[in-house]
Amino acid sequence: MLVVxxxxxxxxxxxxxxxxSLRVGAGEIVAVLGxxxxxxxxxxxxxxGLIKPVSGRVLxxxxxxxxxxxxxxxxxxxxxxxxxxxxxxxxxxRENLRLGAAARRGGPWDADLGGLLELFPILxxxxxxxxxxxxxxxxxxxxxxxxxxxxxxxxxxDEPSLGLAPRLVESLFELIAGMRxxxxxxxxxxxxxxxxxxxxxRAYVLSNGRIxxxxxxxxxxxxxELMRAYVGTxxxxxxxxxxxxxxxxxxxxxx
Amino acid sequence: xxxxxxxILNGVSLGATYALLALGxxxxxxxxxxxxxxxxxLITIPAYVMLGLYAAxxxxxxxxxxxxxxxxxxxxxxxxxxxxxxxxxxxxTMLLTSFGLSIFIxxxxxxxxxxxxxxxxxxxxxxxxxxxxxLRVQSEHLLTIGVTAAALVGLVVLLRRSVIGTAMRAxxxxxxxxxxxxxxxxxxxxxxxxxxxxxxxVAAVLILxxxxxxxxxxxxxxxxxxxxxxxxxxxxNLWGAVLGGFLLGFVEVALRAWLPSQVAGFTxxxxxxxxxxxxxxxxxxxFGARTAVRV
Numbered sequence: 046m047l048v049v050x051x052x053x054x055x056x057x058x059x060x061x062x063x064x065x066s067l068r069v070g071a072g073e074i075v076a077v078l079g080x081x082x083x084x085x086x087x088x089x090x091x092x093x094g095l096i097k098p099v100s101g102r103v104l105x106x107x108x109x110x111x112x113x114x115x116x117x118x119x120x121x122x123x124x125x126x127x128x129x130x131x132x133x134x135x136x137x138x139r140e141n142l143r144l145g146a147a148a149r150r151g152g153p154w155d156a157d158l159g160g161l162l163e164l165f166p167i168l169x170x171x172x173x174x175x176x177x178x179x180x181x182x183x184x185x186x187x188x189x190x191x192x193x194x195x196x197x198x199x200x201x202x203d204e205p206s207l208g209l210a211p212r213l214v215e216s217l218f219e220l221i222a223g224m225r226x227x228x229x230x231x232x233x234x235x236x237x238x239x240x241x242x243x244x245x246x247r248a249y250v251l252s253n254g255r256i257x258x259x260x261x262x263x264x265x266x267x268x269x270e271l272m273r274a275y276v277g278t279x280x281x282x283x284x285x286x287x288x289x290x291x292x293x294x295x296x297x298x299x300x
Numbered sequence: 301x302x303x304x305x306x307x308i309l310n311g312v313s314l315g316a317t318y319a320l321l322a323l324g325x326x327x328x329x330x331x332x333x334x335x336x337x338x339x340x341x342l343i344t345i346p347a348y349v350m351l352g353l354y355a356a357x358x359x360x361x362x363x364x365x366x367x368x369x370x371x372x373x374x375x376x377x378x379x380x381x382x383x384x385x386x387x388x389x390x391x392x393t394m395l396l397t398s399f400g401l402s403i404f405i406x407x408x409x410x411x412x413x414x415x416x417x418x419x420x421x422x423x424x425x426x427x428x429x430x431x432x433x434x435l436r437v438q439s440e441h442l443l444t445i446g447v448t449a450a451a452l453v454g455l456v457v458l459l460r461r462s463v464i465g466t467a468m469r470a471x472x473x474x475x476x477x478x479x480x481x482x483x484x485x486x487x488x489x490x491x492x493x494x495x496x497x498x499x500x501x502v503a504a505v506l507i508l509x510x511x512x513x514x515x516x517x518x519x520x521x522x523x524x525x526x527x528x529x530x531x532x533x534x535x536x537n538l539w540g541a542v543l544g545g546f547l548l549g550f551v552e553v554a555l556r557a558w559l560p561s562q563v564a565g566f567t568x569x570x571x572x573x574x575x576x577x578x579x580x581x582x583x584x585x586x587f588g589a590r591t592a593v594r595v
Binding site: 093095114115116119120124125127131132133134135136140143144145147148154191195 | 463466467469470472473474476477478479480481482483484485
């Protein structure tokens with residue numbers, strides 16, 4: 046589905062991503078793990094075309110989409126659920142979903158709204174409310190639902206568990222696992238390594254802008270030493286402080 | 301009583317024009333963070349188009365709508381040729397671009413048409429007035445109120461009901477997130493300019509119905525007032541801009557009508573004094589978002 050080859054990207058003088066390669070097969074959940082500032086968000090921004098990579102290629106189903114505009118990448122079937130959700134707070138839940146469907150081709154915009162709302166029953170009750178009034182967990186669900194409205198072939202999730210209470214994190218990961226059962230292909234970027242590994246098929250560990258490890262998720266689950274070295278225990282809090290000076294690479298992808 | 305009623309109508313009329321202009325500025329600002337100083341030329345260009353069509357012998361009912369369309373087209377051309385190349389530059393660069401554009405268009409009209417005001421006679425029926433429940437109403441006021449109301453309702457419907465309108469409201473919040481929906485940035489920006497130009501075109505029709513002459517600098521004063529209206533309402537807030545426009549119109553008319561004749565020449569000064577006092581108490585404008593940074 047998605048092949049990333051030797052991708053290098055910069056934020057100003059900082060090389061946030063160095064010759065990183067990965068692949069995501071159809072129907073897979075692939076996790077990219079790594080501490081804060083490792084280059085995870087940069088990787089997604091470069092795939093989406095929000096930043097233009099210096100070198101390397103991004104292929105979607107064999108088609109080169111490197112350095113395309115984000116609008117175009119979305120229309121080719123890749124949706125990003127950005128870090129910090131970035132839902133439109135002054136719009137209603139319905140309007141958020143309506144915009145999410147803008148990239149659809151043909152048919153009425155709400156053709157599979159009903160099916161989608163089965164995954165997100167809370168949103169069905171909040172359709173007319175302003176998205177700014179949603180709780181953190183609801184807002185994250187809206188961000189995911191909004192991305193799914195575009196009927197993507199590939200869904201990119203950037204730190205979906207960020208800022209959610211532990212109980213909500215668990216149900217969020219259940220939801221993501223449930224999406225695989227519905228045939229979605231997902232690239233999941235997470236600091237919360239252990240929970241991501243619970244639901245992922247394969248995982249990459251990214252650190253310092255480089256892919257350090259690629260392995261099936263069940264192998265990484267048992268590699269405690271390795272995970273501690275690169276990601277830190279308990280969802281990455283320990284690693285976050287240690288790598289703060291490298292944090293520039295993981296900022297949200299504003300131009 | 302009749303006098304007060306007359307002045308209220310004058311205030312609504314003037315305020316409506318300011319509101320339309322302020323709204324156009326606010327729409328573009330909310331999305332691009334561009335203060336478009338060339339907005340005044342979106343009054344001037346439609347006015348000259350109307351002048352040309354009038355000279356060609358066409359009636360008001362043809363040249364007035366054509367003026368509105370000219371506003372839309374002029375705004376789209378402005379966006380494409382002047383602002384799109386500098387969209388990712390700093391706000392200062394965009395601001396200076398708009399200044400340059402404004403000067404360019406004014407000079408162009410001065411050199412190629414005429415530096416002097418030219419008459420654009422308005423139809424008889426616009427000059428007429430009639431009695432409504434014992435009160436005298438001028439057709440011009442009725443036109444202004446009707447057209448402004450229609451434009452505002454149309455704008456609300458567009459922003460609320462259409463996808464592009466929804467996308468424009470979303471873009472005011474987070475432009476990149478809109479692009480992540482697969483909506484083309486250029487389309488959103490162009491739509492904002494088209495709306496802004498259309499509203500300025502409507503304002504041009506209304507301004508001409510009052511002054512009846514066309515000149516290269518005619519856009520300057522109305523747009524300065526529209527900037528002030530934006531500041532009053534809170535910059536970038538659409539309904540704040542409308543309210544600021546009406547408030548400014550009312551205060552200006554009130555000052556003009558009731559200032560003693562010795563100081564009547566200082567109407568604008570008193571107007572800005574009023575705005576200054578207002579901003580002392582509400583520095584972010586009536587509906588502006590309070591910013592965390594205070595100096």
